[in-house]
Amino acid sequence: MEPLTLLALAVVGLAAGFVDAIAGGGGMLSLPALLSAGLPPVAALATNKMQSIVGTTIAATTYWRKGLVSLRALVPAILLTLAGSLLGALTVKNIDTGILDVIVPIALIAIAGYFMFAPKLTDADRAARLSFPIFVPLVGFGVGFYDGIFGPGTGSFLTLAFVALFGLGVTRAAGNTKVLNLASNLGALLLFIPSGDVVWPAALTMAVGQIAGGYLGALTGIRFGAKLIRPLVVVVSVAMALKLLLVP
Secondary structure (H helix, E strand, C coil), rough: HHHHHHHHHHHHHHHHHHHHHHHCCCCHHHHHHHHHHHCCCCHHHHHHHHHHHHHHHHHHHHHCCCCCHHHHHHHHHHHHHHHHHHHHHHHHCCCCCCCCCHCCCCCCCCHHHHHHHCCCCCCCCCCCCCCHHHHHHHHHHHHHHHHHHHCCCCHHHHHHHHHCCCCCCCHHHHHHHHHHHHHHHHHHHHHHCCCCCCCCHHHHHHHHHHHHHHHHHHHHHHHHHHHHHHHHHHHHHHHHHHHHHCCC
């Protein structure tokens, strides 16, 4: 790949990591960039997973170090999310995912509406509607399975679940989302890497940008909390919905 192309991909990696660490949706920037650089679709998907896992790791670690994530409480969910993503990646070749092109944008718009209009969405924790130890692993498996099959909106779905079902404040929800996103990406990569689909020069170059973007994005999300994360989830969810509806 040309040096200027790699430089541009590094910049995209930084921007994608920054957005993804706060509200998810970094793939809206990174995946089109990889396709524009001439990668075939499967290679672009695999390379996108590889570069994004770096920024997700940095972001998840930053949230954890700031005391916003309990890894011990998430261990069962991490394992089931990874398993769900791997199963989804194995399943995708045998099913028609066309219906998701319609369902997912509607779900993303609903998520945007919830974060826009629901009262009392702050950084304060609230009473959970469902048991965290029992249902977070089930949600992780379901969302991981979806991520392995399709992908767009995974972060938004997880953040909504942590806020609406498990009573977490918005910033803690973002941190927990990053941890399960990491598990989901890893599950898919367990297939992509052995199959040789990752284009390593592009992945490693974008990973450099992801390191800075993931760290700065996590610090920004922690610094401004719900005041930033809430509107950004709305913007990212609507943008992803419009992209899925208008750009095949």
